[in-house]
Amino acid sequence: MKIRKLTIKNDYVLGNMELDFTNEDGKVVNTIILAGENGVGKTRILDLIHNFSNHNLRPNSTHFKNAIYEFEIELNEDEFNSIKTENDFRIINLIENKFTVYLDTSSENNYSKIKYYNGTEIISVDNYFFILNNSKKYFQTTYSTTQINFNVNEISSVTAKEIDEQLKDSLKQTENISTEIAQLLIDIDSSDNSDLARWVEENPGLAPPREVKKIRTKRFKNAFDFMFPCKKFDGIKNISGNKEILFTENQKKMTINQLSSGEKQIVFRGGFLLRNQNSNKGIILIDEPEISLHPTWQMKIVEFFKILCKSEQYTNQIILTTHSPFILHNETRANDKVITLKKDYSGNISVSDEKKFFNWTNEEIIKEAFNIDYFLNQLPNNKKPLIITEGKTDWKHFKTALEFFKSKDLFLDLDINFLEYTDSNDKSKDAPSIKLNMSVSELNTILLSLSKFSQNNKIIGIFDSDHSIGKKYLTFEHLGNNVFAFCINDPSHRKKNTEGISVELLYYDSDLLQTSPCERRLYLSNEFSKKGRFLKDTDICYENSSKISKHLEETTQKIIDTDVSNSKDQSLALSKSDFANYIYKKTPPFDNINFEGFKDLFIQLQNIINNN
Template sequence: MYLKNIQIDNYGAIPKLNIEFPFNDDGTPKPVVLVGKNGSGKTLLTSSIVDSLIQIKRSEFHSITEAKDNSYYKAGKKDYIREGQLFSFVRISYVLNDAKRLVYNDITSYTPSETQKLLQHYNINFQHDFTDNGFSKSIEGEAKGVFSKNAILYFPVNRYYNPAWLVERTDPRIETIESYVGKNTDNFIKTNVINSIESWILDVILDAELYEKQIIPAQPYILLGGVFQPINGSLIGANKGKNTQIQFLINKVLTTILKSKIPNLESARFGISNKESGRKISVIIREKGSDNDVMISPTFSHMSSGEAMLVALFCSIIKNFDAVSGAEKLNLTEITGLVIIDEIDLNLHIEYAKKAVPELLSLFPKVQFIITSHSPFFLLGMKDIFNLNYQVISTPGGEIIEESDFEELQTAYSIFIERFEDIKENLTILENEIYKSTRTLVITEGKTDWKHLKAALLHYQDKGEFKELDFSFHEYEDASFSDDKLHNFLTNVAQVSNTKKIIGIFDRDEGNGRKYSNNKINELGNNVYAMTIPQPEHRSYHDGICIEFMYKDNDLFKENEDGRRLYVSSQFNDNGRLIKDIRVGVQNHNKIKGKNNIKNDNIVDSEVIDISGRSLAMSKNDFANAVLNQCDTFKGMDFSAFRELFETLSEIIKK
């Protein structure tokens, strides 16, 4: 059974919505992700789906655990009718394996008679007391066998709170109940699954070991008195059976989760910890290129909460399908069902949300996933894994989010993850530099700044000046220390005792650099100092410079052998055209918007092209390398503006 269509009118935050759920050409369902601001109706929508499933289940069983007796899961409340409207209408359609349909209707009205007339074309079988109280829930179609053929699960967000529409009930607990005809004891609403899943995984492993060992007839011999004598015996082969299959599927889920944390992972599996730990399941891994297994979690509780929740969530699908289907062989690709997950990214690290969760969803191609999420990183991961074979729908209107809307999300991910990894590696290298010598360490804000300073210092020392300056630069190529990153690093290092001086040099164009420019030397404590590059006389008009502006224009605009050079924003007009040659322009003129004046000049080192599309800009890094390496056209640079900076460095080192 799969969800086919949802129609909602005038219900809570949703004025009007009509969602047709998508399927692939082979009939398998595409995952659907519901996104929207808090209060936009995502939880109301999923609660309606769950309520419809409970009503479908109730039509087959006279006793269910999701709701007591004749009470409802989702309470009917007229205050959920949108202001100014007279009724709310929820209609949810399902398609069964035999192409038959099941339809759920949920109607609330201030004017029942008029509402019946408005909805008469749906041929709804209204409850007999609808005209008296204005509430009606009904099921159209035959529901028999739905819950015995599919994994149907709901993982709500109310593990932390109860929403207003939830009817009070006693939370389901693990208990031994004897089933009988007409009674269903499995609750598909999973509010506390970690403990039960841990117990189930332990049972699976033990059953596989105890009952599914293959005994192979054999004739062993033993050497007695120099003669081999036959004895009774047999060989024990690999496990084979249903629990062994399930154990393989569980380990596949575990491996998929841990790959996000351990890139070199070859496999992961659950084992059984020793008796001292209380016979609990443990997590064992093997990395690529290794012949040894390593236990990384002696018990289930040693896993992170995010890892444990993902194991519990996706193993619950296997557990549920095994319980209801009666299948002798289990394969993830053959599990059918409907799984609703509210806020799937809740409490998950960015990498798990982006990589692990989409890969886990892809393991179950015949399960229809209806998911709500607030994570842009999860959406990026879905795009990476599913390409076009999934759908993102925005509430409250039900608009489909197109692929073109993901470009900004990819940029955000790059900033959050890829740049962070560069910074983290950079800090590790820097930590080693701090302790490997007693020389003063100079750290610049940008990854090109140290090259300019090094070139200028070599220039002066070749002339016999500043020979006393004995320090080393933190020379790095990957990620730069931004204004904030350098400031945070220095203030943290200043909290501990340092036997050598550490000096951070900032540009003057951002927050901390501007702040430190108020003083020539800023002593942060424990031999840690901060300073900014000086304001040269030839840039006295500028509000805040970066290091390239230490050069005069005739050096700043030098061309390399390919005819490329740096530009500044004041050289372009409001339309992004080069003032001296309108055949040249900036592709994205927003780069110079508001900065095309000499007071707010910015370096422009990309996206400058001529009318033929040829790129004319040289990157800051290429410019810095050309200066440091004294390339042909960059010999004889004027470093006079750097003198004041080295004088300040000399003053700090002598303190």
């Protein structure tokens, strides 16, 4: 069930208001962002929706009395067919999957009605189905509030918490969510271990496949990996009589209590929503997801929650509140609707058409979010074009390739600088001084923002072509003010990749798939079977086989740089970062590389730089 519209009359905080959760085509929008300054009633709206799902909008309600609330509801096909069979629903001529629940908390009589279309007109009938307990299964909410106690209490034992339990009522996060989610992670890790032990007992002499390992904890690990590219969920360990949840970063282990407040926010609020990912078909309510998050994480957080609230069978409607300019002005926002609330000098709250806050410009936002003032200040003194790459190691590939071509007297006129950066987690001695947590969306936002004001020298962004954002620049584009963008294209030695490519696929396989000094290598998705078995050696497998089901052909191949192991559980995959460093430092056997696949990229750069 999803909300199409919410009409509010005489609410003691919100007054009179209509909130439309549909798009221009009249279709319900799955992600609603309620935006505005503090004090404009954003949280009140979430409370209102949650209380409706719990049947608390009644005439004797302290907080919602003497008001009228109308919820226009849309059912999915299963809900529509089911609700018509409910004896208490009593509307047998419902022909559409949409109707309106009308609640008048100012009246004990005729308090609850349903308005619906009967084929000829919209009629209103008394109906108390949506204040009865058996209606709760049709309208459930999961409410993530800002109230979090970040400290996890000591946990010494396993309980019986599980995931995807059948929900009977709406859920609301409590202040003790940190300990609850920690206990859940410990319990499901224990369940995973028990299932694995049972499989080994029932299949003597066989190596357990990846599909039977960490079935429950996998969803949490994958979600955390999205937000923490360098910090990994490492599992549960017994330490000093207690069970500790561990994470690893740069080979350094830390407990869940040692995470930053922003990281804990992701783990606890994300875990709260992930807990019932496959059984929860209700509306997700999230109050101010930006709390405690760095601006770079704020720009990713909405997409993070979208991933959490989508199962194979169902996409939940998300309604969240924010006053973060990094969420609202994010260029990569898509498939959502922003509803802006404002309060006038008399204290009246209304829906505004204005979508901007604090009068922040894109330039101000991006400077604050990415800390790029340093190299922006260097640009006026820099007389060379600046190349900014999507990945923290991509510039190493391009710089090394250009050095190779120049040694062969090619591209000698290509006098450029690369933005040599790494992420904030890189503590190595030779790490570049500029620290940026870059991604395809961040690069796109940076370029669009830089294009808003004058640049003395050309700035060129280079994208991979394996993302929808990068694909926008298959033909180079002048974004304005000397700022350009383009994406890499398939080299001549590879078949046309319908999914797009990352920089590593510019190399020939003879170089790409070499074994490193640490006995690891990169893999291609089409080297594996549908079940994740390595075609050349079935003792080797890829853990996340579901991720490569669409990439088993040469025309859809992807790079695999993690989760490849043998039956002894030895990790065999070389990370993209290590591969780039071997190339950059010319570490044998990566000291004699064929860079022919990079030639078209430098021709493109020549065309942009030499074209005035």
